[in-house]
Amino acid sequence: MENQKQLLKFIVVDDEAEITEFISYILRKTYCNVRTAGSGEEAIPMICESPPDILITDINMSGMSGVELTEHVLKLYPDTVVIAITGYKDVETAVEFMKRGGYDFLLKPVSFSAMQIGLESAVHRFRLKQELKKAHEDLKQKNISLEKEILERKQCELFLRISEQGYRDIFDNAPIGIFQTSVEGRLMKANHALARMFGYDSPDEMISAVTDIGAQLYADPAERKQLIKELMNHTGWLSAEKKFLRKDRSVFHVKATLRMVRSPEGLPLYLEGFDEDITEEKQQSELFDMEMSRARKIYNRVLEPALPVMTNIGIHVKCIPASKVGGDMAEVLKTEKGKLLFFLADVTGHGIPAAMTANTLKMLFGEVAETVSDPLEICRHLNSVMYKIILADDIIAAFCGQIDPEEMTLTYCLCGIPSPIIIRKHEKIRLKPTGLPLGVFDDSVCREITIPLCKDDLLIAFTDGITEARDSDGDIFGLKRVENIIGTKRHDVNTIVEDIITSAAVFQGGNAFQDDVILLALSLRDEKEMLSVKPCSRFCSPDKCVFKIKTRHSNVDDVTDFFVRHIGEKTALPDGRLKKVRAVFFEMLANAVEHGNLELTEFKKNYEIYDSDKYQKIYNERIHSDKYGERQIFIQCLYKFNRIEVSIEDQGRGFDMTAVSDPTHEDNLVNMSGRGIFLAKKNAAKITYNDVGNKVTMTFLLDM
Structure with missing residues (x-):
């Protein structure tokens, strides 16, 4: 109800500036949309541009009087509730004003309490009119349904009479x-x-x-x-x-x-x-479905962020789109100075308009971020542009931040997104809002805050699809439940993300989320420390999982276990099939690390080196060097109708598949190469390489 109040639109009309300022001051304590005019003539264009829900007007004004203004407005917008302000000498005119459709009048001088009572009464009157209008519309729809049912029955009865009586x-x-x-x-x-x-x-x-x-x-x-x-x-x-x-x-x-x-x-x-x-109807339906399909494809592109691989920052983005095309988006970029710049936004509404707005917003953010990295300047620029192009009743909740890993600081603007949370050892820090959502006002009302960060901090941010999930009684999940799930105990980032989403899903009875959900988790790690969780970048959605990691951090067993577990949860493949998936994935990932990025092929082929401590020494030197260790591994898992497509790409020089010998041939039984590829071909439905030879795509069928 409080949100509905804030959405009410007011126009105050009086030729005395002191009165308009006094009334608008009172209104803006509770309501957001308040406009003022110094005369009836000035108010008319404003009313035509955006009709007010409640009009407050002086009766005695030079030019168009308040009575004339009221009569003009109610002819065009009969739902508007009009309050007049008049002096004691104008009581007769005030009575005439009410005959013309005015709701109430206040006598000058107007006190604060009288104004509040009058406003509450007017708001109640407006709400009542809206409820009556809705009830009328509901009754009208019921009548239409009844008439339709009657028409169908009449058609059946007509046909029966035709059949029986031969008319x-x-x-x-x-x-x-x-x-x-x-x-x-x-x-x-x-x-x-x-x-x-x-x-x-x-x-x-x-x-x-x-x-x-x-x-x-x-x-x-x-x-x-x-x-x-x-x-x-x-x-x-x-x-x-x-x-x-x-x-x-x-x-x-x-x-x-x-x-x-x-x-x-x-x-x-x-x-x-x-x-x-129904040919024409079907054609229109197919056209609509095609447009929605294109909108979904566009939105899916909007959902996936750039995902840079940072030295000391782990990035995890989890996305669950609602059944309808929506307007949530996230982007994560690395600046030229090595800072992490991120942007999380939630556009109001669903469907193609919201997807288009989100797409425009993401492209605009990318363009701005090429030259500007300050969150406040970015938000101001986005606000000034989006204010001009989005619909009047749309807003963009946003969270824009910059992490400086050297200075260990977070600079951010929080404009309408639920308060993100920093988990720090045995405490939780909730970030404070810094401004209004973007696109509401031409001039951005926003500021930025810079706070210090600590090693091992974990920042969790999310759109309101999480906090506004509802149970069967209509209660919302809320930010407090998110905090309770996180607790004060330190967990793996993936566990925290999954716990939040799973708990929200259980809270709403296992039903699909009614709004898009994007959850962004940023963890500060020291890559030089011996940690089980190393910095990586990860994006997950219902039909895709993307993973980026430096070679120096790519523990083949750990990464394989993560993806096999993820595939098992998504597809419910039996253990026997998952073991085959694991065998193929492990071999291809090991090839990407050792043959691709570390370029160890010649040493693995040399049995004397491979079977000695020399190989392990070379391996350790390369994986910890900048030349080889900084190369990245890019993994993508796509879930399709009847199959899974997993691709692993390294930044090595690639190789020629035709030059790989068959390890099962009697002449090659003693060789150390080619066995992994042979094993992969045996257990996957299809194995393909790109032209360079540094990207392998594995296909696993689900309906075998």
Whole structure:
């Protein structure tokens, strides 16, 4: 209710500036959208541009009077509630004002308490009018539904009368196609509308020409056989959408409503019903589905951030899109000076407009970030641009921050996103908001805050799809529950992220999230320390998982275990199949590390070196060097309808697959190379390499 109050729109009109300032001051304590005008003439354009919910006007003004203004506004916008301000001498005019539709008037001088009471009354009046309007609309919709139901019943009754009494004139002139057919497929009766629909000149021509409905009229004859089976086990009317063939063999879509007419003993006699040509409707539906599919593809691109690999910062982005296309987005970039710049945003609404706004916002952020890295300057620039292009009732909640890993500071602007949380050893720090959401006002009302960071800090930020998840009673999940889940005990970042999302999902009864969810976790690590969790960058969505890590941090066993566990959770593959996936993944990842980025192929082929301490020494030297250790491993896992596609890409020179010998050949049994690729080909449905030879894609089928 408090949010609804803030969304109310007010216009205050008075030729005395002191009064407009006094009233607007009171209003802005509670309401956001308050505009003022010094005359009725000045107020008219403002009202036409955005009609107010509540209008407060002086009665005695030079030029257009308050009564005239009220009458003008209520003719255009009858839902507006109008309050007048008048002196004791204008009481008669005030009475005339109320006759013209005004709601209430206040006598000058207006006290603070009188104004508050008047405003509360006006707000209550406006809400009541809205409720009555909604009730009227609901009643209107019920009447429409009832009329539709009555119309359908009348159509059925009309058809029965036609069938029973043979009213040929009504039958022939009905606007929809009406028919009777034998169970075997002979057309027995047809009206003019049906004949025209199928491209025949007359019903007689159609009845004479059509001897097998399934073969001649159905685009797929098997569909009629299936429909007959359903009608045999069905009583009453049955509706189905099918593809039919016209006389010229062109295909069109028909909604057929029919029933099986039976004898008193229940034996099937014939079929009767009516057809409607829905070709245009289907085309529009397919066009809409195509547009939504394109919007989803665009939005999926918006969802995935750039994911730089930082020296001391681990990046984890988890995304769960709602069933509808939405407007959440996240981006994470590395500046030229080695700082981490991130942006998390939630655009109001769903559908194509929200996706377009999110896409525009992400592109704009990328452009701005090329020259500007200060969060405040970025937010101001985004606000000034987005204010001009988004809809009037849209806003953009945003969190923009910069982490300086050398200075160990976080500089941020928090504008409408739920308060992020920093987990620091045995305490939790909730970040403070610094401004209003973007796009609300032309001039950004925002500031930035810089706070010190500590080693091992973990920053958790998320959009309101988490906090506004609702249970069956309508209660929201809320920020407090997020804090309770996090607790004060230090966990692995992946565990914390999954716990938050799982708890919110359980809270809402396992139902799909009604709003998009993006959760951003940034962990400060010292890569020189011996930690089990090394800095990496990770993005996960329902159909994709992206992972980036430096070679020096890429423990093959740990990374393999993470992805195999992730694949198991997403696909529910049995243990036997997962073991094969693990074997293939491990071999390909080991190849990317050793043969790709570390370039150890020549040493692995030399049995004397490989079987001695020399190889381990070379391995350790390279993996800890800047030349080889700083190279990255890029892993992507795509979940498709009936398969999983996993790709592993290194930054090495690549190799020629045709030059890899068959390890099973008797001449190569003593060689140390080629066995991993052979094992992968044996356990995966498909193995492909790019032209360079530094990226392998493995396909695993789900329906084996």
